[in-house]
Amino acid sequence: MAAEEDVTREATFGSLPVLRGERVWNFTDFTWVNVGLAIATWAFLVGGSTAALVGFREGLAAMIIGNAIGVAVMLLASVVASQRYGVEQYTVLRTVYGVGGVALLVFTVVLFTEMGWSALLGVMFGRASAQVSNEVFGTEIGPNAIVVTLLALLALAIAWVVLAKGPLSIRFFNRIVAPGLAVITLGMVVLLLAETSWSELLNAAPLDPFPDDRLNFALAVEFNLGVGLSWWPVMGSLARLTDKPRSGLWPGFIGLFGATLVAQVVGMAAALTLGDSDPTVWMVPLGGEWLGILALLFIAFANLTSLSSIVYSTCLALRQAGGNRLTRIRWEWLTAAFFVLPALVSFKPDLLYDKFLVFVTWSGAFLAAIAGTVIADYFVLRRQRIDLRGLYEPGAASPYHFSGGVNVAGLVSTGLGALVYVLLYNPQTLDTQPAFDYVTATVPAVLVAGVAHVVLTPLLNRRAGGYAPSDAALPSPTVKES
Amino acid sequence: MAVGGRLGGLMDVRDPALRAELDRRLGVLEREEAGDAAHAALGARDLWAMALLVAALVVVGWVIA
Numbered sequence: 001m002a003a004e005e006d007v008t009r010e011a012t013f014g015s016l017p018v019l020r021g022e023r024v025w026n027f028t029d030f031t032w033v034n035v036g037l038a039i040a041t042w043a044f045l046v047g048g049s050t051a052a053l054v055g056f057r058e059g060l061a062a063m064i065i066g067n068a069i070g071v072a073v074m075l076l077a078s079v080v081a082s083q084r085y086g087v088e089q090y091t092v093l094r095t096v097y098g099v100g101g102v103a104l105l106v107f108t109v110v111l112f113t114e115m116g117w118s119a120l121l122g123v124m125f126g127r128a129s130a131q132v133s134n135e136v137f138g139t140e141i142g143p144n145a146i147v148v149t150l151l152a153l154l155a156l157a158i159a160w161v162v163l164a165k166g167p168l169s170i171r172f173f174n175r176i177v178a179p180g181l182a183v184i185t186l187g188m189v190v191l192l193l194a195e196t197s198w199s200e201l202l203n204a205a206p207l208d209p210f211p212d213d214r215l216n217f218a219l220a221v222e223f224n225l226g227v228g229l230s231w232w233p234v235m236g237s238l239a240r241l242t243d244k245p246r247s248g249l250w251p252g253f254i255g256l257f258g259a260t261l262v263a264q265v266v267g268m269a270a271a272l273t274l275g276d277s278d279p280t281v282w283m284v285p286l287g288g289e290w291l292g293i294l295a296l297l298f299i300a301f302a303n304l305t306s307l308s309s310i311v312y313s314t315c316l317a318l319r320q321a322g323g324n325r326l327t328r329i330r331w332e333w334l335t336a337a338f339f340v341l342p343a344l345v346s347f348k349p350d351l352l353y354d355k356f357l358v359f360v361t362w363s364g365a366f367l368a369a370i371a372g373t374v375i376a377d378y379f380v381l382r383r384q385r386i387d388l389r390g391l392y393e394p395g396a397a398s399p400y401h402f403s404g405g406v407n408v409a410g411l412v413s414t415g416l417g418a419l420v421y422v423l424l425y426n427p428q429t430l431d432t433q434p435a436f437d438y439v440t441a442t443v444p445a446v447l448v449a450g451v452a453h454v455v456l457t458p459l460l461n462r463r464a465g466g467y468a469p470s471d472a473a474l475p476s477p478t479v480k481e482s
Numbered sequence: 483m484a485v486g487g488r489l490g491g492l493m494d495v496r497d498p499a500l501r502a503e504l505d506r507r508l509g510v511l512e513r514e515e516a517g518d519a520a521h522a523a524l525g526a527r528d529l530w531a532m533a534l535l536v537a538a539l540v541v542v543g544w545v546i547a
Contacts (some may be wrong), residue, residue, distance in 0.1 A: 020515055061547035072532055080524050086511075168501035215513075217547060239519050245524040249532070384523040389508055 015320055017388060018086035018240055027247040033238065036178030036257020037231075039123060039185055039263045039284040041115075041279070046227050046260075047267020048277030051178035052208045053216045053223075056201050059268045062220035063261055070228020070364075071257045073446055074235065075249055077371035081209035081244045081378050083248030085388055089236025089315050090433040094398075095386050095466070096377045097414075100405035105414075106321040106369065110233050113363040117230075118156070119308070121303045123353045126151035126346070128300040135284055142280070144349045150181055152346035155300075156339045159307040161446050163315075163335045167231065173305040177310055181263075181302055186297050188266050196273045204272035218437045222425060224264075225442040226364025229371060231256055231317050234313055251409050278353075311338055361427040361441075368442040369417025372449030373410055380454055387466055399466030407465060411454040417449025 025033065050059045073276060081092045093102045126148040130141040141147045160174070207215045235256075239248035274282040279299070284292030315335050319326050326334065345351055352359050378384060390399040402408070425432045425441035435444075461467055515521060 016504055017511060019510055020505060020518060023520055035544075058547050061543040064546070065540050065543035068536045068543070072536045084521055084523060086520070207537060242520075244519050246528060247523055249524060250527060253532070253535075379529075388511070392504055 010070020010082070015088060015091050016392075017083075023086065023241055023243045025247065027242075028228070029246070029249055030239070030247050031251035031254050032149045034251050035259040036255075037177065037180075037234075038255045038259035039181045040306055041181070041299050042120070043212065043260055043263035043308075044267035044270070044279035044299075045120075045124070045277075045356060047269070047359075048271035048279055049265040050220050050223065050264065051206060051268045051271035052357075053220045054206050054209065055204060056272055058217050059206075059220060059272075060265060062217060063224050063264050063268070066221045066226075067228045067257050067261060067264075069443065071231070071253055071260075072228075073368070073371045073375070074229050074232045074380070075252045075443075077257075077374040078232050078236040079239040079248045079252050080245070080384070081386065083239040083242055083245055084384065085386060085391075087242045087388070087391065088240055088320075089108055090320055091391060092236065092386070093374070094391060096374050096380070096407065097410040098400060098402040098405045098407040099398075101402075101407050101411050103321040104406075104411070106317050109363070109366045109370065110131045110314065110317060113230070113367075114233065114310055116345075116359050116363065117310055117339045118159075118307055118339070119152075119342035120352045120356070120359070121307045122152035122155045122159075122342055122346055123148065123349045124280065124301045125155035125303040125307075126349065127278065127353070128283075128296045128303070131280050131284065132296050132300070134250045135289060135293050143281075148349050149346050152349065153343055155304055155307060156343055158304055159311060159333075160335055160339055161363040162304070162308045163312055164332045173308070177302045177305045180298055184298060185263050185266055187291070187295075188270060188286060189262075192266065192269050192273070195286075201273060206274065207271065207277055214437050215432065218432070219357070219430075222436075222440050222442060223360055225368070225440060226360040227260075228256070229364050229367040229442070230360065232367050232371065233317070237313065262280070263437070264381075309337060313346065326446050358427050358430075361425070364442060365421040365427060365445065366414075367420050368445040369414045369449040371380065372417050372446035373413045373453045375446070376413070376450035376453040377410065377457075380450070381467055382458055385412060390466060399464075402461065402464045407461065409453060409460040409465075413449045413453035413456055416452045417445040420448045421445035 031341075047059075047063075049360075053059075054062060068421060078089050081087075081095075082089045086091065090102055090106060093105070097105060127143055129151045130143075130145065130148050133139045133147075134141055206216065210219070235252060239252065240249040242251075269278045270279070270282050270286050274285050276282050280296060283295045283299070286292065287295050311336075315331075315338055318334065318338075329337075378386075387399055395401060395405075400407075421441040421444070423433065424436045424439075424444060457465070457467060511521075
């Protein structure tokens with residue numbers, strides 16, 4: 001079957017290092033790729049969720065601080081090594097955690113994070129479609145009605161059909177969605193400027209804040225840090241196709257900080273002035289009946305393509321990390337299995353959608369700890385040098401085999417980072433320590449994970465992991481310094 | 483597609499076809515691309531610039547707040 005062959009080819013040869021001719025993106029190209037990635041439907045939801053905690057001025061500040069730090073940390077932990085060696089990030093990650101450690105992270109943190117995003121996008125499709133029905137047919141479908149669940153299940157089913165057809169159909173749909181969302185964002189800017197005064201916006205009260213203003217601002221910053229980090233699972237695999245280190249790093253920052261900020265601010269302004277954090281609710285009041293319906297229909301369609309893209313890249317990572325056992329499972333069955341949990345979550349639409357902050361900060365706890373560990377490993381311990389040939393050697397022949405395929409130092413460091421995060425701010429109970437208001441939870445988690453990795457590595461990996469000076473002489477094909 | 487089917491054991495570098503393709507790529511990287519700008523380390527200047535930019539944006543954020 002064509003899709004199975006496409007996927008197998010991409011999963012197999014996609015793990016190999018790319019050559020010069022395959023690095024098709026320069027600085028400008030990759031900037032547009034990132035701008036397209038950044039203006040996603042969930043950016044409006046992030047803006048709305050920020051508006052639940054703080055007003056416009058504090059929200060803008062939280063978005064700038066959170067996204068600036070989050071995106072920078074995420075880029076250093078994903079883009080830099082993949083760009084230099086032309087290798088997708090889950091293969092590079094073997095140098096930090098070992099093959100077994102990567103599989104552990106992919107089958108836990110990455111899998112559940114991406115399942116959560118899938119469920120969220122499915123419900124957003126359901127609510128957007130229900131709103132269209134309410135406007136056009138005069139129905140009164142509530143945000144958590146069974147119809148929303150059925151529509152969310154329909155979204156998952158359509159995404160599965162698209163996925164079963166392979167990567168080419170996803171790329172085709174993505175070409176339509178990114179420009180379309182950019183147009184919608186600009187249209188909303190125009191409508192907001194026309195219908196809302198500056199003072200009205202600045203004076204609008206947050207939608208559902210906690211009594212403590214300082215805590216609200218700290219939570220808003222933490223939430224946006226989590227949003228910045230949430231790009232980590234996909235960025236390294238894209239950056240390997242860029243032509244220079246600068247073409248990988250800076251376009252990532254321009255797109256994922258700059259363009260995301262614009263879309264989030266639009267979402268926040270609309271939520272504050274129209275009184276609801278849910279973009280599927282304020283689209284019609286903002287755009288008027290027909291423009292609003294058109295925007296909602298496009299949002300629903302855009303969610304389908306985002307859903308397909310997320311599941312495609314995640315299932316590809318699962319296949320690469322799962323080795324021969326997962327390769328035996330047909331692509332259609334693997335992707336169908338992925339949708340089981342999101343389908344179950346759809347029966348309770350408010351579980352993730354209305355607790356978006358909780359979901360993003362939980363995934364941020366682990367992504368921050370992973371990022372800290374990866375940055376310490378690549379920049380501090382390895383000085384940006386890895387043994388490309390050794391990366392692909394099987395079993396104990398690889399310098400990155402560590403102990404039975406697992407780098408205990410890396411996993412313990414990541415665990416410590418995540419623990420510090422939860423001690424400072426528990427995303428579930430929302431309990432915080434006083435220090436959280438000043439230093440957030442993400443920044444200490446990144447630092448603790450990084451320092452722990454630097455300390456634990458010489459203690460636990462005396463000869464393993466390719467850290468020892470004698471190992472530096474191993475073949476390293478393309479490591480001329482700039 | 484026969485090649486895709488035979489390469490079912492992902493990243494099993496003992497697979498002859500995949501091993502051959504990997505060796506070809508590593509060979510090209512060593513022979514023809516050593517010193518290519520694509521493979522340079524990220525310079526200290528970029529790292530400092532990123533750190534300064536983030537610090538500046540954090541200050542801007544605090545001022546706005």
